[in-house]
Amino acid sequence: MRVIPAIDIKDKRCVRLTQGDFTSEKVFSTQPSTVAKSFMEAGAELVHVVDLDGARMGRLANFDIIDQLSFIAPLQVGGGIRTIEDVKKVLGLEARVVVSTAAVEDAAFRAKIAKYKAKLSLAVDAKDGIIVTEGWKKKTDIDAFEFARDNQGICSAVVFTSVLCDGMLEGPDFEAVARMKKEISVPLIAAGGISSYDDVKALAKLGIYGCIIGKALYEGKIELAEAIKIAKKAGK
Numbered sequence: 468m469r470v471i472p473a474i475d476i477k478d479k480r481c482v483r484l485t486q487g488d489f490t491s492e493k494v495f496s497t498q499p500s501t502v503a504k505s506f507m508e509a510g511a512e513l514v515h516v517v518d519l520d521g522a523r524m525g526r527l528a529n530f531d532i533i534d535q536l537s538f539i540a541p542l543q544v545g546g547g548i549r550t551i552e553d554v555k556k557v558l559g560l561e562a563r564v565v566v567s568t569a570a571v572e573d574a575a576f577r578a579k580i581a582k583y584k585a586k587l588s589l590a591v592d593a594k595d596g597i598i599v600t601e602g603w604k605k606k607t608d609i610d611a612f613e614f615a616r617d618n619q620g621i622c623s624a625v626v627f628t629s630v631l632c633d634g635m636l637e638g639p640d641f642e643a644v645a646r647m648k649k650e651i652s653v654p655l656i657a658a659g660g661i662s663s664y665d666d667v668k669a670l671a672k673l674g675i676y677g678c679i680i681g682k683a684l685y686e687g688k689i690e691l692a693e694a695i696k697i698a699k700k701a702g703k
Contacts, residue, residue: 468671468698469513471543471656472506472691473681474499474536476529477519483682486633487603489523495685499532503539509691513563514540515626515658515679521547522602525568530556537562545590545626546602551579558586565590565626568600570618571609581621588656589622591615594630596643603630616650624654624676632660639666645673667694671701 474481477492481499485491496502506514516536520528526547527533533544537560544557545565557564564583567590569576580587592599593611600607615625627647629640639660648655654676661667662683670678678698683689 468667468675468701469656469677470511470667470691470694470698471513471515471677471679472509472511472684473515473517473658473679474502474506475517475519475681476532476546479529479532482519483685484519484633486630489519489602500535500539503536506691507540510695511540511691513677514542515565516542516544516546516562517565518544518546519602522568523547525549525601527553527556533557533562534560543588543626545588549576551576554580554583554587558583562586563588563624566622567592568605570621571598571600571607571614577618577621584620584622587622588624588626589615589618590626590628591647592628592630593643599630612647612650615647619651619653622653624656625651626656626658626679628657628679629659633658638662639670639678641669641673644670644675648673648675662688664689664694664697667697668701671698 481496481502482494518529542562544562549569565588591611598607598609598611644657656677658679661680
């Protein structure tokens with residue numbers, strides 16, 4: 468299992484939120500590039516970047532910062548990517564693209580982006596099994612597991628986030644992750660609440676492709692190099 472560190476960008480700074488709440492913002496660095504370098508030095512194979520301003524505005528808002536990071540690390544980029552033009556901009560950086568809101572709400576958009584599936588991840592963000600969109604502010608009536616199963620054909624990976632666990636440092640929703648793995652045949656990346664080496668080990672034993680860790684790295688609860696080592700060992 469791959470351990471994927473996260474960089475969330477707001478106002479060009481590296482921040483963390485709790486459950487997507489912008490009022491809970493905590494700034495960890497004014498230099499996202501320095502953070503990305505530290506992740507690569509620790510052995511990261513991929514860095515998950517979220518444009519938080521973009522998620523709120525509905526368009527890429529920190530592309531200049533993302534561009535800089537693309538020279539430092541292989542990236543997986545999400546947040547506000549709701550047009551074909553923005554998809555192409557991120558692909559132009561040789562990064563993976565993470566789509567969420569537009570993919571959930573617009574079947575025509577899903578059809579258009581399917582040709583990019585080799586570099587595309589479908590984000591499924593859920594509260595109590597129901598998808599939320601627009602930076603987790605809008606609750607839909609769409610079952611997360613059914614949506615992922617029915618639309619996995621447009622992507623080469625699913626990024627599944629249990630929103631209620633995100634930033635809480637109380638562990639992921641293992642039951643939901645295990646259920647999602649059964650529903651889909653493409654690689655699964657889990658996010659939300661991963662806060663200990665035991666969490667990393669348990670997710671690796673579920674046989675998923677990867678896990679995204681954010682706040683626990685910044686708070687010093689997990690060291691990336693050690694988590695990577697544990698994930699590789701547990702997955703054997």
